[in-house]
Amino acid sequence: MFRSNPCLNCGACCAFFRVSFYWQESENELGGPVPQEMTEDISPYVRAMKGTNQAHPRCVALRGQVHEKVQCAIYAQRSSTCADFGVHWTSDGGFYQDYSDLERCNKARSAWHLRPLFMQVPRVQIQRPIMKHPRAHGHCAHAALRLHRSHHNNPARNQ
Numbered sequence: 205m206f207r208s209n210p211c212l213n214c215g216a217c218c219a220f221f222r223v224s225f226y227w228q229e230s231e232n233e234l235g236g237p238v239p240q241e242m243t244e245d246i247s248p249y250v251r252a253m254k255g256t257n258q259a260h261p262r263c264v265a266l267r268g269q270v271h272e273k274v275q276c277a278i279y280a281q282r283s284s285t286c287a288d289f290g291v292h293w294t295s296d297g298g299f300y301q302d303y304s305d306l307e308r309c310n311k312a313r314s315a316w317h318l319r320p321l322f323m324q325v326p327r328v329q330i331q332r333p334i335m336k337h338p339r340a341h342g343h344c345a346h347a348a349l350r351l352h353r354s355h356h357n358n359p360a361r362n363q
């Protein structure tokens with residue numbers, strides 16, 4: 205299980221895909237957050253981060269070395285394309301991604317010779333309700349708790 209966000213030592217997607225979005229997201233006079241000078245027109249309605257619309261993409265806002273330590277220079281102002289994509293980290297050590305995002309994430313990681321990520325369900329989503337039995341409340345509640353703990357301790361779940 206990862207104990208820190210794998211994106212912090214990756215950055216592969218920022219140096220693999222064309223990162224495009226609706227033009228108004230970088231129309232700063234209209235309140236769009238993405239610095240316009242870091243974008244280029246793709247079509248009348250679509251812009252892309254500079255550096256990503258080329259044979260060997262690398263977003264102009266990416267700082268650091270892919271596969272080592274990376275940072276987005278405009279993290280708070282990044283486009284919805286960037287904000288929606290990637291690993292969503294949970295405080296209890298799990299992460300989740302939309303399945304198609306995970307596939308694309310691993311495609312980018314593979315291109316950078318990084319090992320694939322596997323989906324991990326946040327623990328809060330797999331907690332089972334305490335079972336109640338009309339004749340033996342306590343017994344069933346403890347049995348459910350044991351089941352819950354053994355599920356958490358199952359090493360296969362954490363692969």
Ligand code: SF4
Nearest residue numbers: 218263265266276286
């Ligand atoms: S804007 Fe930031 S998050 Fe988006 S591709 Fe560029 S470096 Fe990556």
Ligand code: SF4
Nearest residue numbers: 211214215217290309
């Ligand atoms: S979303 Fe995937 S490819 Fe992008 S930085 Fe995170 S781990 Fe790397």
